Amino acid sequence: MKLLDKTKIWIAGISFAVVAGCSSGGELPPASAGSQGPGYGAGVSDTPVLVGQPYTINGRTYTPSDPSHYDEVGLASFYGNELAGRPTANGELFRPSGISAAHRTLPLPSYVEVTALETGRTILVRINDRGPFAGDRIIDLSIGAARQLGIVEQGVSPVRVRRVQPIDSDRARLRSGQPAQPRLQTSPQLLTALRAQFERGGGVIPPATPSPDAPDTTGRAGVDWQVENEPQTADPALRSAPTATGSYYVQLGAFSNATNAQRMASRAQRLGSVRVISAGNIRRVRLGPYSSQAEASRAQSRARAAGFGDARIFRDSGR
Known part of the structure; x- marks a missing residue:
């Protein structure tokens, strides 16, 4: 603007x-x-x-x-x-x-x-x-x-x-x-x-964007990505984490369009380490990793304050 x-x-x-x-x-x-x-x-x-x-x-x-x-x-x-x-x-x-x-x-x-x-x-x-x-x-x-x-x-x-x-x-x-x-x-x-x-006019209508909290069905480089499905905390968008070891990520969005994923990743760079995870045709934009859910929760709060209202916490189980 x-x-x-x-x-x-x-x-x-x-x-x-x-x-x-x-x-x-x-x-x-x-x-x-x-x-x-x-x-x-x-x-x-x-x-x-x-x-x-x-x-x-x-x-x-x-x-x-x-x-x-x-x-x-x-x-x-x-x-x-x-x-x-x-x-x-x-x-x-x-x-x-x-x-x-x-x-x-x-x-x-x-x-x-x-x-x-x-x-x-x-x-x-x-x-x-x-x-x-x-x-x-x-x-x-x-x-x-x-x-x-x-x-x-x-x-x-x-x-x-x-x-x-x-x-x-x-x-x-x-x-x-x-x-x-x-x-x-x-x-x-x-x-x-x-x-x-x-x-x-030369435009392209992209395919429908997948839900940002849809879990990956396949991993990359042996990583098993999981959405936490434990009972919800006071924040309904935040899932409680298990006690198992592993790294936490904050997912900002999921895209079938690679250009859209890269654009979001560029926008999110000021929030910290950003990576685009590919699984099949889906590309997920994530911040992290974080060593604890508390650290990931703080990153999630920063992301939401910056305009990423659908930021969700994910966990790499480390298996």
């Missing part, structure tokens, strides 16, 4: 995307005059609507506009909590858990329906920022929006973005940081047409 930190471009994931502030390659238009960076609530307004002047980032010029109809397919990215509390391009404070997004040219704010082309799930999103400026991505979602859309594990995901004029109650919910009322699932016929449109 393009935030008003004019010194950096933040890359939100390996895999995932630029989220970020201005680079030295150009400057965004300033936030609205006198803005104090309101958070969610009464300080957040849909007026005035800002369109803005053309701006240049990394040698590429973007011209904001106010089209009555906007409907495009392309790639969506997202970012985690690293920009929490920073001002967005229209002067609001960014909240990772909110259902918001960045777009290069649509007015600020504006509302769009975002549809995941892999699943047909559609959500309503409020655009209040500029970006992304990496590759050919067309929208950059907050992690709250990415979770609602179900694309956290994929990182970069094919989507449809369509501008809409939602009812006042849905606008108010998004301004307050809450999701809008559920949207209708995209019909199979329309989803087929949107996928074909995306593929004609």
